[in-house]
Amino acid sequence: MPTIEEELGRRSLLYSLLMPVMSQFVPGLDKGKGMYFLFIKSEAKTPSGLVARPVLTSYYKSTHFKDRPYDPYTNYTSPNETILCPDSYQSMYSQMLCGLCQHKEVLRVGAVFASGFIRAIKFLEKHWRLLCNDIRTGTIDSQITDQSVREAVMKILKPDPKLADFIEAECSKDSWQGIITRLWPNTKYVDVIVTGTMSQYIPTLDYYTNGLPLVCTMYASSECYFGVNLNPLCKPSEVSYTLIPTMAYFEFLPVQRNNGVNSSISVPKTLNEKEQQELVDLVDVKLGQEYELVVTTYSGLYRYRVGDVLRVAGFKNNAPQFNFICRKNVVLCIDSDKTDEVELQNAVKNAVNHFLPFDATLAEYTSYADTTTIPGHYVLYWELSLNGTTPIPPSVFEDCCLTIEESLNSVYRQGRVCDKSIGPLEIKIVEPGTFDKLMDYAISLGASINQYKTPRCVKFAPIVELLNSRAVSSFFSPKCPKWFPGHKQWINMN
Structure with missing residues (x-):
C-alpha cells in the first residue's frame, strides 16, 4: 500500500485519542503501565528503492513512535529496543522479562491481534524457568545477543529472588486458568483485536484472563486508519x-x-x-x-x-x-494472514498433481482454521477417489501439504517461516462418502438440496466434529515453505 510521511502523523493522532476514550471508562490508567507485545517484521525495497514493509513496522520505526514525548497513558513495560529487535525470539523474551519485572505496575495488557497475545502466553508457558532464573540472578540469558536489547533490559532488571519464587509458584501449578490476573494482579483489561476472524480466540483469552474485559480500541488497516471504539468495554460481539x-x-x-x-x-x-x-x-x-x-x-x-x-x-x-x-472472500485466517477461496482452490489444484502417478483424484475438500493449537494452523479435509492399486505413501501427502503452503501468499509464509505465528498445514483424509454425510447434515438444518454446494471453509462445531470423526489419517507439512523478505507484503489489521 502506498503511504507518505504525513500519513504517519495522521495515524499518530488517532493513537492519541485511544487513552482519553479509555480513561472515561477505566480511571487511573495514568498510574501504571501497559504491557503490550509489539513486534517489527522484515522489510524489503522495491526496484525503485522505496522501502516496502508492514504498516506497523513503519510506525514503530518512525520518530512518531521512537521519539514520542513521555505520556503516562502510553507508558509501556517494553523498552523501544526490545520492540525494534528484528529477532522474534529475542524480542518476545526481552519484552516478557520486562513485563514480569514490572508486574505490579501493569494496569493493561495486550497485543495487536488476539492470536499474538495468546502466543505470548504460550511463550511464557515454555520459557518461564529461564525467565525466573534471570529475575533471580539479575542477569540475562545468553541467547539474548542483541547488545542494545541487553542494555535496555539491564536498566529494568535487578536481582529479585522473591519475585522469581512468586512466578515459579504460579507457573508450576497444574492449571494456567487466570494466569494473567495471577501474575499481573492489577490488570484491568486486555487490549487486542477480537472482531472478525479474531473472535475465534475469545474463549482462550477468557480462560487465561479470568474473564477480563476484551477491548477493541480502534479500527485500522494498511490502506489507512479508520476510527475508534467509543464504547470500549462493550462485549466483543x-x-x-x-x-x-x-x-x-x-x-x-x-x-x-x-x-x-x-x-x-x-x-x-x-x-x-x-x-x-x-x-x-x-x-x-x-x-x-x-x-x-x-x-x-x-x-x-x-x-x-x-x-x-x-x-x-x-x-x-x-x-x-x-x-x-x-x-470479503476470506475463508481462512489464523493471525494476520488472509486466504480467500480462489487462492485456496489454486493451492489445492497445485497439490493434487502429486496424485497423478497413483491414478487418484480429489473428490471433495473443505478447510478449517484450527486455533485449538498454539500457534493455530490450517486443516484441509480431503476425500479421495482411488482408481489405482498402488497405495499412496505418506510422503506424497506431506508433499501435498508443502505444495499448498508454497502456493499461499507471502503474509502466510512469513507467519510460518519468520514469525512462527502459524503452525504447519495439516491434511486429514476422510472416509469415502463423508461429504455426502456433510450435505445430508446441511439439508437436515434447512439447506436447499438444489442450491447446496460444498463449503470451502467450515466453522460450525458439529460439522468439524463430523469431519474429524470420519478422518482416517492425518499428515503435516514436513518443513517450512520458502519465504524471502524481498517479496512485497502488507498486513491488514482487521
Missing part, C-alpha cells in the same frame, strides 16, 4: 467503530446478500462504473444496512475497495457507527 472523517474520504457500496458476501469470485479492488454510481457517502448510510468500505486516501488510493463488510450499528450524535462483519 457488540463492538462498533466511529469513523473519523478526516482520516480519509469514506464511501460505501451497499452489499446485497444475494450477491454473496462470501462469493468464490475474486472481487477486484477497483470499482466499475455501475458500482461507482451506487456509492453512498458517510452521511447517507442507513441503520442496519451492510456496506463494503471504499476509501480515497491522502497517500494516493482512489475509490479503493478495502475488502471489509460493515453494518451500520447506530449513531454517535450524527456520526454513524459500524460493526465489522467480515472480510
Whole structure:
C-alpha cells in the first residue's frame, strides 16, 4: 500500500485519542503501565528503492513512535529496543522479562491481534524457568545477543529472588486458568483485536484472563486508519467503530446478500462504473444496512475497495457507527494472514498433481482454521477417489501439504517461516462418502438440496466434529515453505 510521511502523523493522532476514550471508562490508567507485545517484521525495497514493509513496522520505526514525548497513558513495560529487535525470539523474551519485572505496575495488557497475545502466553508457558532464573540472578540469558536489547533490559532488571519464587509458584501449578490476573494482579483489561476472524480466540483469552474485559480500541488497516471504539468495554460481539472523517474520504457500496458476501469470485479492488454510481457517502448510510468500505486516501488510493463488510450499528450524535462483519472472500485466517477461496482452490489444484502417478483424484475438500493449537494452523479435509492399486505413501501427502503452503501468499509464509505465528498445514483424509454425510447434515438444518454446494471453509462445531470423526489419517507439512523478505507484503489489521 502506498503511504507518505504525513500519513504517519495522521495515524499518530488517532493513537492519541485511544487513552482519553479509555480513561472515561477505566480511571487511573495514568498510574501504571501497559504491557503490550509489539513486534517489527522484515522489510524489503522495491526496484525503485522505496522501502516496502508492514504498516506497523513503519510506525514503530518512525520518530512518531521512537521519539514520542513521555505520556503516562502510553507508558509501556517494553523498552523501544526490545520492540525494534528484528529477532522474534529475542524480542518476545526481552519484552516478557520486562513485563514480569514490572508486574505490579501493569494496569493493561495486550497485543495487536488476539492470536499474538495468546502466543505470548504460550511463550511464557515454555520459557518461564529461564525467565525466573534471570529475575533471580539479575542477569540475562545468553541467547539474548542483541547488545542494545541487553542494555535496555539491564536498566529494568535487578536481582529479585522473591519475585522469581512468586512466578515459579504460579507457573508450576497444574492449571494456567487466570494466569494473567495471577501474575499481573492489577490488570484491568486486555487490549487486542477480537472482531472478525479474531473472535475465534475469545474463549482462550477468557480462560487465561479470568474473564477480563476484551477491548477493541480502534479500527485500522494498511490502506489507512479508520476510527475508534467509543464504547470500549462493550462485549466483543457488540463492538462498533466511529469513523473519523478526516482520516480519509469514506464511501460505501451497499452489499446485497444475494450477491454473496462470501462469493468464490475474486472481487477486484477497483470499482466499475455501475458500482461507482451506487456509492453512498458517510452521511447517507442507513441503520442496519451492510456496506463494503471504499476509501480515497491522502497517500494516493482512489475509490479503493478495502475488502471489509460493515453494518451500520447506530449513531454517535450524527456520526454513524459500524460493526465489522467480515472480510470479503476470506475463508481462512489464523493471525494476520488472509486466504480467500480462489487462492485456496489454486493451492489445492497445485497439490493434487502429486496424485497423478497413483491414478487418484480429489473428490471433495473443505478447510478449517484450527486455533485449538498454539500457534493455530490450517486443516484441509480431503476425500479421495482411488482408481489405482498402488497405495499412496505418506510422503506424497506431506508433499501435498508443502505444495499448498508454497502456493499461499507471502503474509502466510512469513507467519510460518519468520514469525512462527502459524503452525504447519495439516491434511486429514476422510472416509469415502463423508461429504455426502456433510450435505445430508446441511439439508437436515434447512439447506436447499438444489442450491447446496460444498463449503470451502467450515466453522460450525458439529460439522468439524463430523469431519474429524470420519478422518482416517492425518499428515503435516514436513518443513517450512520458502519465504524471502524481498517479496512485497502488507498486513491488514482487521
